[in-house]
Amino acid sequence: MEKQFLNLISCFTKDNNLTGDINNQSSDFREIVNRFNSALRLKNETLLVSEYMGQMIAPVPFASGGKEIKFVTLGLNPHLDTKYTNKTVKEKQAALSTWEEYSRFYNSEGIFKHVAVPIGRFYREMTPLATSLIEGEYINWLEFKQGLTKEETSAKVIKSLENFCAAEFIPFHSHRFKPHSSDVQKLFNTIPEFKNYLTLLFDTIHKSLSKDGWIVCNGSNSCDILLEMVSRNQQLGSLELVKDYKADKAYSLYYWGNRRVVLLHHFYAAAGRGLKLSSNEDKKRMIKDVIQTFKG
Numbered sequence: 001m002e003k004q005f006l007n008l009i010s011c012f013t014k015d016n017n018l019t020g021d022i023n024n025q026s027s028d029f030r031e032i033v034n035r036f037n038s039a040l041r042l043k044n045e046t047l048l049v050s051e052y053m054g055q056m057i058a059p060v061p062f063a064s065g066g067k068e069i070k071f072v073t074l075g076l077n078p079h080l081d082t083k084y085t086n087k088t089v090k091e092k093q094a095a096l097s098t099w100e101e102y103s104r105f106y107n108s109e110g111i112f113k114h115v116a117v118p119i120g121r122f123y124r125e126m127t128p129l130a131t132s133l134i135e136g137e138y139i140n141w142l143e144f145k146q147g148l149t150k151e152e153t154s155a156k157v158i159k160s161l162e163n164f165c166a167a168e169f170i171p172f173h174s175h176r177f178k179p180h181s182s183d184v185q186k187l188f189n190t191i192p193e194f195k196n197y198l199t200l201l202f203d204t205i206h207k208s209l210s211k212d213g214w215i216v217c218n219g220s221n222s223c224d225i226l227l228e229m230v231s232r233n234q235q236l237g238s239l240e241l242v243k244d245y246k247a248d249k250a251y252s253l254y255y256w257g258n259r260r261v262v263l264l265h266h267f268y269a270a271a272g273r274g275l276k277l278s279s280n281e282d283k284k285r286m287i288k289d290v291i292q293t294f295k296g
Contacts, residue, residue: 001064001107002103002104005062005107006018008061008171008200009058009171011194011197011200012028013025013028013029020098020099021097022056022097022098023056025058026050029056029172032050032172033049035191036170036187036191040177042177045174046175047174047177048077050172052080052082053089055089055092056092057080057088058095059078059172059173060173061197062166062167062168062201063166064164064165065108065112065161065162065163067163069165069209069210070130070163070209070210070212071133071134072165072166072215072216073126073216073217074215074216074217074218074222075169075218076168076179076221077168077169077173077178078168078172078173078174080174082175088173091114095111116161117158119154119157123157124141124269125269126269127161128141128143128144129216130160130163130214132287132291133262133290133291136295138291140284144156163210165208167201169198169201169222169225170184170194171197178221179221179225181221181225181227181228184229185228198229199235199236202236202237206259209259213259213260215262217264218264219264219266219267223252223264226239227239238256238257240255240256241253242255242293243289243293249277249286250265250266250276250277251264251265251290253294266278
């Protein structure tokens with residue numbers, strides 16, 4: 001996936017063959033980010049960035065565990081951490097300074113050791129979900145980590161993410177911007193580089209995903225973007241509805257070409273009374289239904 005990763009980034013650079021020092025492309029990213037911000041009228045903490053605290057913040061089209069891709073989650077855009085912890089800056093420093101190193105970091109266990117450990121709520125929820133769908137049998141977090149120490153649990157999570165890919169509709173970082181389908185469509189219509197990027201991203205997912213792989217959208221914005229973009233733009237393929245439980249159970253199932261797609265219309269890692277897919281029973285029921293539905 002390292003080559004595909006760099007091909008996607010090169011949609012925004014003058015040089016189509018990214019090698020050597022990543023800072024050579026800093027002006028390219030500064031220019032394209034300014035065009036994005038202008039088109040979407042972003043300001044202050046919603047701004048997309050290419051630099052923060054003197055550190056170049058290069059785009060991230062996806063992060064993968066480095067093995068065959070069996071599970072893809074479609075996210076909105078990478079988060080820029082502006083707290084005192086400076087997680088994003090430290091992440092970029094860990095990715096080092098050449099395109100070869102940068103691509104290798106984001107397509108290996110390195111990125112997940114950085115973002116997933118210590119294990120937070122997102123990976124406590126998404127790891128059992130991915131494991132259940134890949135293995136075809138429901139497992140919850142307590143079962144996943146049963147009998148393991150904290151360190152052993154972290155190692156098991158990292159190991160389970162080797163077939164995991166987190167892709168981004170918009171590959172540039174922002175602290176507070178969370179795009180809606182209208183934002184993505186506007187970029188698609190007005191910025192040719194972004195149109196090339198999104199078309200190539202979807203093609204890369206289709207070609208890289210294993211035959212029995214899964215595509216998951218997590219949260220209403222992500223689901224809406226996929227549905228709207230595919231329905232309005234023929235070059236992105238077509239979605240065939242299999243089951244629509246959006247209203248009462250907050251999920252729906254599709255085929256995207258020959259790919260299985262699960263739309264989770266409520267953010268899966270969210271917690272709160274009244275939220276669908278927030279209880280363990282809701283999740284168990286949904287996962288078992290998804291596995292059974294696509295078995296045939």
